[in-house]
Amino acid sequence: AQSVTQPDIHITVSEGASLELRCNYSYGATPYLFWYVQSPGQGLQLLLKYFSGDTLVQGIKGFEAEFKRSQSSFNLRKPSVHWSDAAEYFCAVGATSGTYKYIFGTGTRLKVLA
Amino acid sequence: GAGVSQSPSNKVTEKGKDVELRCDPISGHTALYWYRQSLGQGLEFLIYFQGNSAPDKSGLPSDRFSAERTGGSVSTLTIQRTQQEDSAVYLCASSFSVNTEAFFGQGTRLTVV
Numbered sequence: 628a629q630s631v632t633q634p635d636i637h638i639t640v641s642e643g644a645s646l647e648l649r650c651n652y653s654y655g656a657t658p659y660l661f662w663y664v665q666s667p668g669q670g671l672q673l674l675l676k677y678f679s680g681d682t683l684v685q686g687i688k689g690f691e692a693e694f695k696r697s698q699s700s701f702n703l704r705k706p707s708v709h710w711s712d713a714a715e716y717f718c719a720v721g722a723t724s725g726t727y728k729y730i731f732g733t734g735t736r737l738k739v740l741a
Numbered sequence: 742g743a744g745v746s747q748s749p750s751n752k753v754t755e756k757g758k759d760v761e762l763r764c765d766p767i768s769g770h771t772a773l774y775w776y777r778q779s780l781g782q783g784l785e786f787l788i789y790f791q792g793n794s795a796p797d798k799s800g801l802p803s804d805r806f807s808a809e810r811t812g813g814s815v816s817t818l819t820i821q822r823t824q825q826e827d828s829a830v831y832l833c834a835s836s837f838s839v840n841t842e843a844f845f846g847q848g849t850r851l852t853v854v
Contacts, residue, residue: 628799633783659840671832671845678840717784726789726797727839728774733783 629654631720633732640708641740648703648735650692650718659721660701661729662692666714674716677701688712713739743767745846747833753852754823762818762849766835773816774836774843775808779829787831790816791839823853 630653640646652658660677675686682694692703701718718732746765754760766773775787786800790810801807805823810816820827830850834843 661842663845670847671834673842676842719784721840723840727772727791728786728789728797728800729834729843730786731776731784 629658629720629722629730631718631730631732633716633718633735635735636733637736637738639738639740642710643707646703646705646708646712646737648716648718648737650701650703650732652699652701652718652720654699654720654722656723657696658723659729660692660694661719661721662686662690662701662703663717663719663731664688664714665717665734671717674703708737708739710739710741713737745833745835745844747831747846747849749849750847751850751852753854756825756853757822759819759821760823760851762820762831762833762851764816764818764833764835764846766814766816766833767837767844768814770835770837770844771813772836772839772841772843773810774834775816775818776832776834777829778832778848784832787818820851823851825853827851828853 632651662674663671715734715736717734719729721729748763771792773790776784788808789797805821808818830848832848834845836843
């Protein structure tokens with residue numbers, strides 16, 4: 628069964644600074660990988676996904692993530708954070724065989740300082 | 742509908758009562774998921790339906806929890822003899838098939854008093 632770890636519970640950055648949110652997964656093969664964002668009072672929205680191919684994936688709102696098989700990681704990055712990026716971010720891993728359920732991490736809450 | 746619809750949006754119940762939470766997935770989506778979101782706990786997987794296959798119930802925390810999906814569409818999550826620790830936001834999601842984006846509903850906030 629797959630699992631995912633987001634080691635940072637809270638991260639605070641200044642507006643305009645770069646951002647990297649960490650995600651490590653455990654799975655016996657190359658999984659499907661996702662990043663979702665949950666803004667206060669809002670539902671979860673998909674930022675980006677990795678299924679195969681190019682290991683650097685681009686998403687919405689200027690986010691990107693890089694799949695590193697050797698490190699079992701799928702870290703989310705943004706070169707310049709905006710105040711509106713303050714939210715909770717969830718990494719998810721999906722199985723590629725068997726039952727295709729998606730397992731989510733515990734989330735990283737991002738605070739942006741003006 | 743245009744998105745995943747969950748009802749009710751809020752539910753307050755007394756300890757020991759049974760509750761039913763409803764999820765209407767996006768039309769044509771074959772996969773349906775239930776998750777529980779507690780403060781600081783992320784999204785806890787509960788159950789997964791895919792087409793006519795047997796559901797993956799491996800995330801249900803106890804036998805007080807059950808779910809069904811009728812006609813491959815609407816799903817109901819039932820919690821019997823509710824306890825205070827069941828208080829959480831219950832999220833439903835659906836996807837067109839495996840390996841595709843899951844779309845989430847707004848959730849049902851359950852409070853057990």
